[in-house]
């Protein structure tokens with residue numbers, strides 16, 4: 001049973017919905033999901049996980065949320081991420097997904113095996129985005 005840590009930040013629930021779908025996918029594929037907010041998670045938990053998913057909406061100006069997410073991501077290194085499967089997801093509104101492209105490249109730069117291009121949803125995730133998160137969870141669990 002693969003231990004998958006899903007860590008997210010969400011102000012109005014859109015990215016949270018995506019996180020819960022990913023957790024459901026992990027469960028459906030027989031894995032063991034742990035769902036935490038960035039405020040609750042720790043670098044030690046990231047290190048112990050066999051696979052990871054991180055979720056954060058586009059904030060600032062195409063940036064990660066700056067109070068909890070950016071400091072947490074800034075603490076991670078190759079020691080926790082090298083060779084580890086990592087799914088990225090998040091909601092946005094008026095942009096074109098630049099924050100996600102930047103995030104994917106940043107995590108690849110730390111050696112993570114990033115799943116595709118990340119999953120983005122404009123505002124509330126629609127069925128397509130929810131299905132993509134569910135499938136992400138299933139992939140991470142096997």
Ligand SMILES: Cc1cc2nc3c(=O)[nH]c(=O)nc-3n(C[C@H](O)[C@H](O)[C@H](O)COP(=O)(O)O)c2cc1C
Nearest residue numbers: 010011012013014015057059062091092093094095
């Ligand atoms: C302070 C603030 C900054 C934001 N900056 C961006 C941005 O740079 N680009 C973008 O596409 N959306 C931006 N948004 C829109 C959010 O990404 C969008 O509302 C998203 O659905 C929030 O997800 P959540 O419900 O998980 O918090 C911003 C929203 C807020 C409140």
